[in-house]
Amino acid sequence: MRTIVCLKRVPDTETRIRVDASGTRIDTAGVKWVISPFDEYAIELALRAKEAAGQGEVELVSFGDSATQEALRKGLAMGADAALLLTGEPSLDGLATAKTLAAELKGSDAPLVLFGVKAADDDQQQVGPMFATLTGRACVTGVATFTIQGDKVVCEREVDGGTEVVEAALPAVLTIAKGPHEPRLASLKGIMAAKKKPLVEKPAVVVPSRVRVRALREPNARPAGRIVGQGPDAVTELVRLLRDEAKAI
Amino acid sequence: MADVLAFVERRDGRIGGAAFEVMSVAVRIARGLGGSAHALVLGGPGTASTVGDLARYGAASVSVGEHDALTQYTPEGYAALLADRIRQGGYAAVLLSASAMARDLAPRLAALLDVPLATDATAVDLVDGRILIERPVYSGKAFAQVELEATPVLVSIRPNAFAASESVGTGAVSVFSPTVESSVERVRVVGRKQATGGAVDVAEATVIVSGGRGMKDPGQWHLLEELRDALGPGVALGASRAVVDAGWRPHSEQVGQTGKTVAPKLYVAVGISGAIQHLAGMRTSKTIVAINRDAEAPIFQVADYGIVGDLFEILPRLTAEVRTLKAGS
Numbered sequence: 417m418r419t420i421v422c423l424k425r426v427p428d429t430e431t432r433i434r435v436d437a438s439g440t441r442i443d444t445a446g447v448k449w450v451i452s453p454f455d456e457y458a459i460e461l462a463l464r465a466k467e468a469a470g471q472g473e474v475e476l477v478s479f480g481d482s483a484t485q486e487a488l489r490k491g492l493a494m495g496a497d498a499a500l501l502l503t504g505e506p507s508l509d510g511l512a513t514a515k516t517l518a519a520e521l522k523g524s525d526a527p528l529v530l531f532g533v534k535a536a537d538d539d540q541q542q543v544g545p546m547f548a549t550l551t552g553r554a555c556v557t558g559v560a561t562f563t564i565q566g567d568k569v570v571c572e573r574e575v576d577g578g579t580e581v582v583e584a585a586l587p588a589v590l591t592i593a594k595g596p597h598e599p600r601l602a603s604l605k606g607i608m609a610a611k612k613k614p615l616v617e618k619p620a621v622v623v624p625s626r627v628r629v630r631a632l633r634e635p636n637a638r639p640a641g642r643i644v645g646q647g648p649d650a651v652t653e654l655v656r657l658l659r660d661e662a663k664a665i
Numbered sequence: 666m667a668d669v670l671a672f673v674e675r676r677d678g679r680i681g682g683a684a685f686e687v688m689s690v691a692v693r694i695a696r697g698l699g700g701s702a703h704a705l706v707l708g709g710p711g712t713a714s715t716v717g718d719l720a721r722y723g724a725a726s727v728s729v730g731e732h733d734a735l736t737q738y739t740p741e742g743y744a745a746l747l748a749d750r751i752r753q754g755g756y757a758a759v760l761l762s763a764s765a766m767a768r769d770l771a772p773r774l775a776a777l778l779d780v781p782l783a784t785d786a787t788a789v790d791l792v793d794g795r796i797l798i799e800r801p802v803y804s805g806k807a808f809a810q811v812e813l814e815a816t817p818v819l820v821s822i823r824p825n826a827f828a829a830s831e832s833v834g835t836g837a838v839s840v841f842s843p844t845v846e847s848s849v850e851r852v853r854v855v856g857r858k859q860a861t862g863g864a865v866d867v868a869e870a871t872v873i874v875s876g877g878r879g880m881k882d883p884g885q886w887h888l889l890e891e892l893r894d895a896l897g898p899g900v901a902l903g904a905s906r907a908v909v910d911a912g913w914r915p916h917s918e919q920v921g922q923t924g925k926t927v928a929p930k931l932y933v934a935v936g937i938s939g940a941i942q943h944l945a946g947m948r949t950s951k952t953i954v955a956i957n958r959d960a961e962a963p964i965f966q967v968a969d970y971g972i973v974g975d976l977f978e979i980l981p982r983l984t985a986e987v988r989t990l991k992a993g994s
């Protein structure tokens with residue numbers, strides 16, 4: 417079975433985000449780039465599905481600039497079989513990204529296309545279900561684990577206070593959340609093997625963005641807080657402040 | 666086209682706080698545009714009898730779609746029906762609350778309507794006739810102000826980030842009976858594990874009591890549960906990733922970059938160091954309290970109030986004093 421995983425290259429989560437002189441973009445100087453964390457979970461689940469079936473391919477697709485090759489190589493080193501880089505510049509318009517991906521993958525016979533629930537840069541949480549709607553596939557969001565059973569995929573997703581078991585007909589789109597299976601680290605052997613795996617690069621279908629970024633700003637600094645005191649004796653004062661000053665309780 | 670639609674969600678059969686927040690924003694934008702704000706609610710038979718309060722928050726009309734098949738959220742059925750109503754209504758903007766359901770529904774709706782979507786807005790303002798939306802990016806490490814160049818402007822708003830303000834609306838309720846093809850659903854819920862009814866979703870709670878590795882042992886969580894109960898209804902438990910990865914707490918409670926982004930009125934961080942990925946998920950909380958024995962812990966840099974000391978001594982005292990306060994009020 418073929419599984420496609422869509423991944424995005426984003427700044428490492430440790431990155432301190434600074435706005436550049438344009439006022440609408442981040443300053444990328446010194447930024448370390450990684451596969452968006454939920455996309456790594458998606459790769460992990462795709463590899464597990466392949467292992468469980470004893471056959472199949474995991475293919476990675478990303479829409480981004482040429483430097484995204486590095487992220488794709490990392491996914492190949494984890495164990496994916498092939499990668500496709502659609503070169504272009506993703507915007508804050510998730511629907512435009514979904515259309516770009518759909519233009520490439522609409523005719524694909526892959527029964528499963530996996531997305532992360534959200535990309536760690538724009539935090540939009542939208543490309544997966546948009547892609548599913550555009551390509552006419554069933555879609556389950558926020559999946560922690562799944563198994564393929566015949567022409568169905570059976571997913572577990574977290575809901576308030578419990579786990580829901582959801583079944584979807586294939587072909588399907590799943591958006592992957594953090595689940596019980598931590599993404600594997602690439603082994604040395606995997607890194608060597610990845611160098612020989614196919615990584616195809618071609619220009620992305622350009623879809624104009626209809627989201628105009630007027631400004632990007634760093635968060636307001638929180639007003640300096642204070643240490644109310646040491647140990648349990650400070651509790652009385654804390655409760656008073658919460659009630660009278662913050663009006664929080 | 667100056668009218669605004671608020672798609673309003675019910676919880677446990679009731680219209681609640683998040684619905685009033687969406688309604689209030691819709692009213693403010695609609696008034697600025699010289700139009701009016703309308704509410705749309707979907708649900709099973711009898712839903713119409715539960716929507717009366719929307720008029721108090723300024724709804725000019727409340728349209729209620731009732732059908733057996735709408736009792737539970739179904740992705741494709743809800744999306745198709747909503748898209749249809751929105752097309753007919755010709756709205757300038759459509760707003761919904763960024764709830765668990767909206768995260769699933771709104772992108773499908775955007776694709777059906779062929780309009781961009783701004784999720785999780787923390788500000789929505791009308792400036793010179795344009796709807797400007799501010800939303801967190803990079804897990805709250807920055808905010809982007811965006812404009813959507815399409816109609817309707819489709820926005821989900823972050824729970825607790827907007828005030829629910831009362832205003833007078835006619836709120837005339839009309840009921841319609843949509844045709845719902847249940848056969849279109851290709852996704853079915855077939856089971857639920859360890860359902861613990863009534864738990865408050867951490868992403869929507871107004872108060873969160875959150876525990877980290879400093880709690881030492883999952884057996885100590887009763888200390889946080891007691892504080893939660895003392896603080897009253899609408900309070901959720903949260904957790905750091907360290908304790909989720911250790912299997913002490915379910916992932917649904919995780920706050921941060923790979924968990925939930927929250928903005929409650931009060932966030933109490935207990936035994937949490939305040940790693941950048943944790944702060945990303947909670948730094949926009951209104952009031953932050955930190956309890957940690959390490960005075961240098963980064964959590965104190967975002968905390969409004971901190972107590973340095975042993976949480977096992979501090980928590981029971983805090984719970985007791987909150988209980989006393991609540992009993993007296």
Ligand SMILES: Cc1cc2nc3c(=O)[nH]c(=O)nc-3n(C[C@H](O)[C@H](O)[C@H](O)COP(=O)(O)OP(=O)(O)OC[C@H]3O[C@@H](n4cnc5c(N)ncnc54)[C@H](O)[C@@H]3O)c2cc1C
Nearest residue numbers: 877878879905906907921922923924936938940943958976
């Ligand atoms: C890609 C990525 C994504 C991540 N996403 C998240 C995320 O979503 N959410 C998240 O939380 N983390 C996330 N992390 C992990 C994060 O980096 C930290 O490892 C984690 O938040 C630490 O959890 P903690 O504060 O509970 O534990 P620790 O850092 O170990 O802190 C424990 C704290 O408890 C205090 N303490 C100990 N005993 C006591 C006592 N008796 N009384 C009072 N205080 C005490 C200590 O002083 C310490 O400050 C992510 C990391 C990565 C790389």
Ligand SMILES: Nc1ncnc2c1ncn2[C@@H]1O[C@H](COP(=O)(O)O)[C@@H](O)[C@H]1O
Nearest residue numbers: 422423479531532534535540541542543
């Ligand atoms: N430029 C992109 N290229 C490939 N996949 C993407 C891209 N942008 C988003 N995605 C996928 O869509 C998911 C959700 O992204 P978002 O809706 O932007 O939060 C990501 O986790 C990826 O799986």
